[in-house]
Amino acid sequence: MTHIIEIKVPDVGDFKDIPIIEILVQPGDSVEKETPLITLETDKAAIDIPSSHSGIIKEFKVKVGDTVSEGSIILTLKPITDSTNCPTPTKTIKSKEHRPSLETPISNQPTILPHADIHAEVAVLGAGPGGYTAAYRAADLGKKVILIERYPVLGGVCLNVGCIPSKALLHMAKIITDAEESAHMGINFNTPKIELRKLQEWKKSIINKLTSGLTTLAKKRNVKVIQGNGTFITPNMISVNTPSGKKTVSFNYCIISAGSSVVNPPGINHDDPRIIDSTGALELDEIPKRMLIVGGGIIGLEMATIYDAFGSKVSIVEMKDQLIPGADQDLIRPLFRRINKRYEAIYLKTKVSKINPQKEGLKVTFEGEMSPGIKTYDRILIAAGRCPNGHTIEAKNAGVNVTKQGFIPVDNQLRTNIPNIFGIGDIVGEPMLAHKAAHEGKLAAEIIAGKKATFDALTIPSVAYTDPEIAWMGLTEIEARKQGIKYEKAIFPWAASGRAIAMGRDEGMTKLLFDKNTRRLLGAGIVGINAGEIISETILALEMGTDMEDLSLTIHPHPTLSETINFAAEIGEGSITDLYMPKK
Numbered sequence: 001m002t003h004i005i006e007i008k009v010p011d012v013g014d015f016k017d018i019p020i021i022e023i024l025v026q027p028g029d030s031v032e033k034e035t036p037l038i039t040l041e042t043d044k045a046a047i048d049i050p051s052s053h054s055g056i057i058k059e060f061k062v063k064v065g066d067t068v069s070e071g072s073i074i075l076t077l078k079p080i081t082d083s084t085n086c087p088t089p090t091k092t093i094k095s096k097e098h099r100p101s102l103e104t105p106i107s108n109q110p111t112i113l114p115h116a117d118i119h120a121e122v123a124v125l126g127a128g129p130g131g132y133t134a135a136y137r138a139a140d141l142g143k144k145v146i147l148i149e150r151y152p153v154l155g156g157v158c159l160n161v162g163c164i165p166s167k168a169l170l171h172m173a174k175i176i177t178d179a180e181e182s183a184h185m186g187i188n189f190n191t192p193k194i195e196l197r198k199l200q201e202w203k204k205s206i207i208n209k210l211t212s213g214l215t216t217l218a219k220k221r222n223v224k225v226i227q228g229n230g231t232f233i234t235p236n237m238i239s240v241n242t243p244s245g246k247k248t249v250s251f252n253y254c255i256i257s258a259g260s261s262v263v264n265p266p267g268i269n270h271d272d273p274r275i276i277d278s279t280g281a282l283e284l285d286e287i288p289k290r291m292l293i294v295g296g297g298i299i300g301l302e303m304a305t306i307y308d309a310f311g312s313k314v315s316i317v318e319m320k321d322q323l324i325p326g327a328d329q330d331l332i333r334p335l336f337r338r339i340n341k342r343y344e345a346i347y348l349k350t351k352v353s354k355i356n357p358q359k360e361g362l363k364v365t366f367e368g369e370m371s372p373g374i375k376t377y378d379r380i381l382i383a384a385g386r387c388p389n390g391h392t393i394e395a396k397n398a399g400v401n402v403t404k405q406g407f408i409p410v411d412n413q414l415r416t417n418i419p420n421i422f423g424i425g426d427i428v429g430e431p432m433l434a435h436k437a438a439h440e441g442k443l444a445a446e447i448i449a450g451k452k453a454t455f456d457a458l459t460i461p462s463v464a465y466t467d468p469e470i471a472w473m474g475l476t477e478i479e480a481r482k483q484g485i486k487y488e489k490a491i492f493p494w495a496a497s498g499r500a501i502a503m504g505r506d507e508g509m510t511k512l513l514f515d516k517n518t519r520r521l522l523g524a525g526i527v528g529i530n531a532g533e534i535i536s537e538t539i540l541a542l543e544m545g546t547d548m549e550d551l552s553l554t555i556h557p558h559p560t561l562s563e564t565i566n567f568a569a570e571i572g573e574g575s576i577t578d579l580y581m582p583k584k
């Protein structure tokens with residue numbers, strides 16, 4: 001969580017009461033670690049005092065002419081973290097809601113551009129999976145591209161503090177629980193010795209491998225990366241606060257891919273280091289004895305999977321009446337049954353009303369149907385969602401509309417209300433997922449390059465990499481009921497899957513929803529180990545307009561978990577032989 005840091009004069013040798021002759025930065029500037037802040041003049045030489053942290057300068061405590069010594073406070077700084085205070089969502093914006101079917105022709109490029117330090121045909125603001133994909137595709141299509149990223153590494157949330165580090169730790173968690181559970185199959189392992197430092201180094205090496213790979217890919221394509229916080233000045237110009245000063249970038253087209261940040265729910269004291277967000281949880285600097293996870297969504301549950309495997313007593317509190325609200329309840333049930341046994345508690349329809357930090361622990365007061373009253377925890381992870389970064393880029397200077405919540409509305413060609421400015425990824429709407437961002441990034445680049453394209457994917461799949469995993473795509477039963485869509489369903493229980501039984505994990509199921517008349521696939525949901533991998537076949541099937549007969553007649557390898565899709569389709573067709581289900 002964000003603190004305000006005081007930047008002080010470090011050890012400068014034997015000097016005392018040294019006058020400040022120059023102030024090199026100003027409040028509001030974003031600085032990197034080692035950026036020079038002030039210049040001091042001793043009787044021997046001028047010394048630049050660098051920042052000990054990266055962040056945004058809040059307030060200067062000194063001025064030119066003041067004298068300072070070791071320990072004098074120079075300024076206060078808000079570290080740049082991946083977190084903001086997000087206005088309470090009044091309405092969750094889904095990507096497709098912004099996408100009226102308008103076929104806006106490619107706008108005429110502005111002919112007269114203001115003078116800037118550097119010019120790009122396409123400027124991409126933010127180098128997460130949306131931004132780097134857009135930048136590389138645009139470069140491959142012959143555009144001169146500048147990629148602006150506030151951090152020194154590319155990859156955004158996904159590579160640095162999201163998808164990849166969480167999956168690295170989930171992999172380790174799976175090794176531990178698999179070993180634990182093999183005892184009843186006759187194989188006993190000793191209790192694992194967890195070396196957190198080594199584990200962190202391993203996780204870091206994975207991130208480094210991927211992010212340095214992105215830097216190489218940018219170089220190979222001549223994509224110029226500018227490091228610094230970018231903000232709009234006009235519809236054709238961005239100002240970037242780089243470590244070596246402000247730079248202006250003019251552009252014909254811009255793709256906004258500035259992503260999202262952790263939500264800090266109001267009323268929670270974020271200053272206590274024992275209260276962490278997902279970024280803090282991925283640091284895994286210690287294994288708390290008792291941990292409360294606020295929020296039973298995908299991120300909270302993945303973290304719960306990790307900390308439970310590493311030995312913490314985990315509790316989850318969720319305001320809604322089910323975990324992963326939005327997913328069909330029958331998919332959640334097998335996960336719920338398993339974790340309800342493993343975790344200390346799961347409180348649904350309950351919320352945290354107060355956290356009182358005490359020396360011995362964090363005293364939490366709960367409110368709601370399953371409230372346990374007051375409980376004490378060693379750590380609290382706030383996983384209450386993410387908030388789009390639309391309000392942090394001075395979009396109004398470019399005339400780009402931003403919703404109250406911080407989303408940037410776009411049409412089905414990813415175009416904002418300003419014709420030469422596009423938006424992609426988390427900042428344009430739900431679902432906030434890396435594969436959506438990357439797909440949109442490619443599309444925006446192609447449209448800018450003159451290709452005729454629109455966002456017309458039939459589904460954006462979702463996966464919770466919990467244990468068991470939950471994956472779904474296309475129509476859910478919740479949506480079907482809401483929209484009054486008539487459907488039939490076929491469910492194959494993994495209790496009849498030879499492969500699932502052989503792996504000792506037969507709690508899963510594969511569900512297909514299909515149109516009653518055409519028998520075409522409408523949606524699918526899978527719960528079970530590797531559900532996130534298996535779901536892809538159904539996505540292709542949906543995009544290809546496949547019906548139950550196609551899926552039931554496709555020969556799947558045996559014994560696999562993927563053949564449960566084939567079996568579910570056979571149930572839909574009434575031709576299943578692995579179960580006794582005579583056609584009604």
Ligand SMILES: Cc1cc2nc3c(=O)[nH]c(=O)nc-3n(C[C@H](O)[C@H](O)[C@H](O)COP(=O)(O)OP(=O)(O)OC[C@H]3O[C@@H](n4cnc5c(N)ncnc54)[C@H](O)[C@@H]3O)c2cc1C
Pocket residue numbers: 125126127128129130131148149150151155156157158159161162163164166228229230231257258259260278279299389392393424425426427432433434435436437465
């Ligand atoms: C713990 C966790 C686990 C996740 N796991 C998954 C998963 O398994 N699968 C999945 O699909 N998704 C997952 N996500 C979500 C996924 O990370 C995001 O959906 C994805 O990163 C969005 O990509 P993006 O390009 O839109 O934005 P981001 O990845 O947020 O990238 C935006 C970039 O813009 C930069 N930026 C912002 N403002 C500025 C500015 N003014 N100037 C310069 N640069 C700026 C940021 O520094 C950042 O690098 C996870 C997220 C978290 C937090």
